[in-house]
Amino acid sequence: MDMALRKVKGNLERLFDKSLTDLVRGIRNNRDNEARYISQCLDEIKQELKQDNMAVKMNAIEKLTYLQMLGYDISWAAFNVIEVMSSTKFTCKRIGYLAASQSFSEDTEVLMLTTNMIRKDITSPNLYDASVALGGLACFISNDLARDLANDAMSLLTSSKPYIRKRAVLLLYKVFLKYPDALRPCFGRLKEKLEDPDPGVQSAAVNVICELARKHPKNYLALAPTFFKLMTNSTNNWMLIKIIKLFGALTPLEPRLGKKLIEPLTTLIHSTSAMSLLYECINTVIAVLLSMASGLPDHTSSIQLCVQKLRILIEDSDQNLKYLGLLAMSKILQAHPKSVLSLKDLILQCLDDRDESIRLRALDLLYGMVSKKTLIDIVKKLMDHMAKAEGSTYRDELLTKIIHICSQNNYQHVVDFEWYVSVLVDLTKMEGTHHGSQIATQLLDVAVRVPSIRHFTVQQMAILLENAHRLPLTAHGSTIHEVLLSAAWICGEFSDRHLIDPRLTMEAMLKSKVISYPAHVQAVYVQNIGKLYSKVIAKAEAEDDYDTVKAVGQMLVDRLPMFVGSSDLEVQERASTLLQVVQALRKMAERGDRIAGAVQLLYSGELNPVAAQAQRKVPIPDGLNLEAWINEPVVAKESSEEESDEDLERVQSPKKMFKKVKKPPAHFDEIPEERQPSRPEPSEKELDELRQRRLQEQASNPNYLKASGKANQRRSSGSIFSSPETPSTEQTSGIIPGLTSSQEYIRKKKKSEEPVSKKSKKSKKKAKAESDEEEGGAVAHQVNRGAGEMPEGATWSDHEENANDPYKALDIDIQSPLRAEERLPIYVHRRVANQETSPMEKEEDPVGKERRKGKKEKEEKKSKKKDKDEKKTKRKKTEKVFENVTAEVSLLNIEDNEVPTPKPAELASVVHVEEKKDKDDMDFWLAQEPKSEVERPKSLTLKKTSSVDKEKRPKEKDGKKKKKLRSKTRSRSAEEELMDEVPEVVDKAGYEEAFGLEQEGTANSSPQDETTSLSRFITLVEDKNVKVEYDTYISNASSRQIAGNFVFTNKLADASLKNITFEVVDSVGLGIDRDAGMEMPVKFAQMLPKANWNVTLLFTLKADSATPQSLRGSISYLKVDATGTSVPEMKDFRFQLSCSSFMLPVQISNNEYALLLESGQLNTSSRNQVEVGKMNFSEVISRICFRGQFYLVEQVANSATLHTMSILQQRVAVLIKMGDERVTIEVKSPEQALTTQLLAETVAAVQ
C-alpha cells in the first residue's frame, strides 16, 4: 500500500518536472539569456537526480544528454547515468546507454563498476535490452571492459538471433582495438561468421575483417580464397564494396592474386549499375595493375576499360563522380601514365571548375602527368592560372604544386635548369604568397645540386638582391623575404667565379632597409657579407688595388654597426664578430700586410647537400651517455633564483632569446651552426654587462632606430649605398631590368634553338628512341640527384615509423596456431573455495582452475535438477570418461611445465615452416586459374608439399623437445582450431603423421577451402587416355552444398581430346545444385596433350541423412592423334561420397563437448575393435582425423575424443582407446545408420 502510494505520488510530482520537450522549448524561448536559463535547468536536474524515482532520474538524464549536445560537460552525472542504465525497463535502459555513449570516456572512473551490469545486459534474453547494451558498449568501451567482456562478446557470436550476432561481430572489432590480445583467440569464430547464414552477420564480419586487414594486410592474405568466394557469390553491394576494397589492399602483397581477380572484376565493371560498386571495382583493378610488374597484352584492355569508364565519370555532370574519377585517375597515372595522357585536355579543363576540391584533384593529376617533354608546357599553363586565380589560398596551392611538380624525385623531369630558375624568380614576384620559404628552399637546392646552373643563378640572385626593394615585401602575410635569404646565401657561397661584381652585391646587402627584414634573414646577410668581403679583398689584392681594400673595409666598419644594434642575438653576434674581424684586418692592411689569404681561410670548403634524415641518424658516439646529467639537477632552493634569471633574460630580449632562429631549409642545417661557438650560459653579471654595453651602443648608434620612416629618409638623402638611379615608374610595374622571367626565357630559347632543331632534324629520327633524354639537349646539366649526405654508418630508411599509431598493436599474426596460454580471460567473481580442492586442480593455472570450478558448479546444479534414474546413469558414464580425461590432462600439464620453453631461435624456425605451409595453400589456390587457362594444380601441390616434407624429415629424428616444437607446424586445420585446453604435445603429433601420409603419394593434400582441413584426390575414372580425379569438401553447410573438385588429365603426350562430355546423373539423395547455376553435362571443346582441367561442381544433399551416396556418371570424348584420325571413347563410373564427405570438423571446447555427451542427443552408439599392428597411437589418430573429418577435442595418453558435425547439423562424438596393438573405437551419434557407417569408415581408415 505504502509503495503504491509513493509511486502515485512520484508520478504526480513528475507531472510538474520539465520534460525534454519543455527544456528545448524553454531554451528556444530564452534565446537572449540561454546560458542563464540552462544553468537554472541544470540546478533543477541536479535536484531531480537526487530523488529515488527512476522515471524522474530518467527524465533528468534525457535532458542532460540534450545539454551535452550543446556543449555542456555532464561527466559529473556519470554515476546517475549508470543508475538509469541499470533499470530493468527498456525505455530507461535505452536512455541510460545513450547518455553513456555520448559522455563516457576511457577516463570515466565509474565504468569500473559497470562490468557486471553490462555483461548482464549484453547477454540479456530480451532482444532489445541486449542490442542497446551492445550498441552503447561499442561507443564507450575501455581497456578494462574490453578485457573483461571479450569472452562474452565472443560467445554472443553463436547467439541464435542474427540481430545479436551482427552486433556482437561489430563489437568485437572495438574489443580488439582496446585489447589486442583478444584477436587471436577470437579470430577463428569471427572467420566462421563470414559464412553465417544471415547476410547481415556476414556483412558485419566482412566489415570487421576488412577493417582489421586494411591496417595490416599481410596477416590476412590467407583469407583471400574465402573472400574470393564471397565476392563471386554475393549480391550485396555494400559487402562487395568492402571486399573489393580489401582486395585492393591485398594485391600489392601477392601479385598472383591480382591475376585471379582481374576477370571477375572486369565482369562486375561491365555488369553493375551501382556507381559506388563500379568505382571501387575500378579502384581495385588499378591496384591490381599497379601490383603487376608489366602490363601483359590482355591487361592493356583492362587499363583501357578503366580509363574509358573513368572518362565517363569525369565528364559526368555530377560533381561527386567527377571528383572520384579524378581521384582514381591519379592512381592509374602511377602505373600507366601514357594511357592517361590522352585525357590531358579534359583534366586541364577541370582546373577551371568552380569546385575547389575538383581543381585540387586535377592539380594532383597534373603532378603525375608531367614528363620531361610536357613539363614546360604544363607549368606555363599553371602559371597562367595563377595569374587569373582569385583568392590567395588557391594561388598558394598552385604555387606549391608548381614547385612540387618540378622538384619531384629530385628534379627528375627538369632538363633545363635555367628555365626552372626563371620560373622560381617569376614566382617570387607573385603578390602576397605564403610560400616564400618553399621558393627559397628550391633556389638553394637547385644551386647546390646543379653546379652548372650556379653561374646563372648567382647572377639572377645578385640582381634580386640589388632590387630587393621592388619585391612585394610589404604585402600582408608575405613571406617573400625568405627568398632574399637564399639569394644572399647563394651569392655569398658561390661568388667565386660566378659573381660579376661582388662589391656591388655587397653594397646592396648593406642597405639600411635590410634591418627591417626578419632577423634570421639578416643573420644570413651578415654571414654572407663576410664571404663577399673576402672575395672583394682577394680580387683587389690580386690586382694590387689597395684603395678598394681600404674603401670596402671602411664601408663595412661604417655599415655593420646597424646589425650590431639588432635586437636579435644571432644577428648581433654575427655582426659583432664580423666587425671585429674587419677592424682587425684593417689594422693589418694599414700595416701593409696582405690579408686576403687569411680571410679566405674563414670561408673555404665546399658545402654538400645533406639528407633530411641525417640529423636524426647521427650515431651516438661511444661513451656518450645521453641520459646522464650534464649538470646535477638544481636543488629546489635555487629555483627562485633561476626564475629571476629567466625573467631577466626575457627582459633582455623580448623577442627571441631562446626561440630558435627560424631554421633555414633542412639541407643546410649545419650552415648557421658552423661558426657558432658553443657558449656558456651567460651569468647574471654578464647579462647585466651585456645590457649596459648594448644600451651604450644604442645610444651612440645613429642606425639603431628601426623606424622605416627614418630609413627611407636616409636613403633618399642620397647615401651612396642606396640606388637613387631607379626610376619610380619601374617600381610599380615590377619589371626588374636584367631579371629573368620564364616566358621571356622560353621565347629566347626558342629563337636560339630554331636553327639548331632544323639542323638536327635529319638525325632526329635516329635519335627518337632517346628523345626524352635529348629533350632540351642544348643545356646538359649535371644534377646531383642523390638523397644527400648521411652520417657514417647510417642507412637511408624509406619511412620513419610513426610511434603513436593506435592500430599498431593489432599487427598480429592470426594464422599461426594458438598457444595454450592464449585464451580470453574469463572474468569470474571471487568465490570462497568451500569444496575440497583436489591436488590436480592445484597444479593448474588460476584461469583454468576457475573455469573448472565453474564447470563443477554447473555440473552440480545440473545433477540436482536431473533426478531421473536413467539420466543419472548416463551422466555417471560420461562423467567417468571425463574424469579420466581431466585427470590425465592435468598430469600432462605438469609435464608441460617441465618442458623448457622454446628458445626464440627455434621458435623462429617453427614459424618459418608454418608460413611456408600457409604459402603453399595460397600457392595452390592462386595457381588455380580461371577456367580458360591451362594449369596443373595437382602437380604443383605435390611438388610443394614434398618440399615441405623434406624440410620436416630430418627434424623428425630429433628428441622429444623438438617434437614438441615441430608440432606447432601443424596443418591448416589446426590453425582454425581453438585449442583452449588441449596440450600441444599430443594433439599435433597427430598432424605430423598426416604429412607422412601425404608422402605415400596415394593421397595428395590440396587444402582448398577454409572449411576443410585436408582433402584427398581420389581417382574417379581412368583409362589409357584420360584420368579424372576428384575430391570433395563442404562448400556451404547451411544450404547443404558440397563441392566436388574434378581434375581432368589428358595422359597422352601426342594426342588431344575433343568434345569431352562429362555427366553425373542425379540420384534421390544427391544431385547437382542447379540453384547455384550448375548444369549437366559439362563439356569442353578440346584438351591438348598432357593438359589438365580443373572443374568445380556443386552438389546438394537432398537426403535426410548423411549416409553415403553414389552417383552414376559417364565421360565420353574423341581422341584425335597427330594424323588427324579420331576415335570415340566412352567410360562409365560411379561417383562415391562416403559419410565423411558430409562431415565438418567443427571445433568444440572441452566443456561444450562434455555438455554434448550429457545432453542425451547422441542416443545411438556402436563400438568395434581393430588390430593396428605396430602403428603408434598418434598415427592411428592422425589417420582417423585425416580420413574422417574429425576435430580432435582431446588426447590423453592412450585415449582420445573426437568430434564432428554432419552437414545436417548432427553431432558425432568418437572415443578412441588404444590397448595392445589394438584400438577400440566407439562412435556416438543421433542416428543409428550414421553411427554404423561412420564406425565402418573409421575402422577402414585405420586398417
Add this chain to the structure above:
Amino acid sequence: MIRAILVFNNHGKPRLIKFYEHYKEDVQQQIVRETFQLVAKRDENVCNFLEGGSLIGGSDYRLIYRHYATLYFVFCVDSCESELGILDLIQVFVETLDKCFENVCELDMIFHVDKVHHILDEIVMGGMVLETSMSEIVMRIEEQTKLEKQEAGLSSAPGRAVNAVKNIDLTQIRDIKLPDIQLPAFKNFKLS
C-alpha cells in the same frame, strides 16, 4: 570506419552529434563549428567530399556531407569507407527519419533528438555500418517503440495529459471571448 556524424542547420546549430571516438565537449563544439564553416561556404553544386585536414584524424579522413533543406548531414570517415557508399548511407538515414517521423523536418530533430539517436544506432554501431536496409531499420525501430509504449502503459497517461495541456497554444485561447457571468451576491450568506 566512421569517426563522427554531425547534423547541424544552416546556422551551424547542432541538431545531432555523435562521435565514435571520445572528445571533450568543448572540442566537440569546436569541431562542429569548424565543420560548419567548411561546409557552409560551399556552393550547392559542388562535390560532397571534403578532405578533412586537421579537423579529426588527419589526412586519411574525409568529410562526406549532404545538404537537405535546412540541415547538413556530415559524416567523417576514413579511407576504408567508400565515398559513394557513405553518400547512400546518408540518404538511407534521412529516408528512415522521414519514414519514422512522417515528413521529417528540422523541428522533429530538435524535439526528438533522442529518437534520432535511436534510429542512428540501428544504422551505425560504434562507427561501423550495421544495417543498410531501410525496411529492417524501420522494423526494429517500430518494435522498440512498441516496447516503449507497453512499458509506459497507464502510468504515463497523466504525463501525456499534462503534456497535452502544455502543448496548447495559449495565444489562441486568449482570443476566445468569455461571456460575462453574473456571480450571485454572497453578501447574504452568513457564517453562523
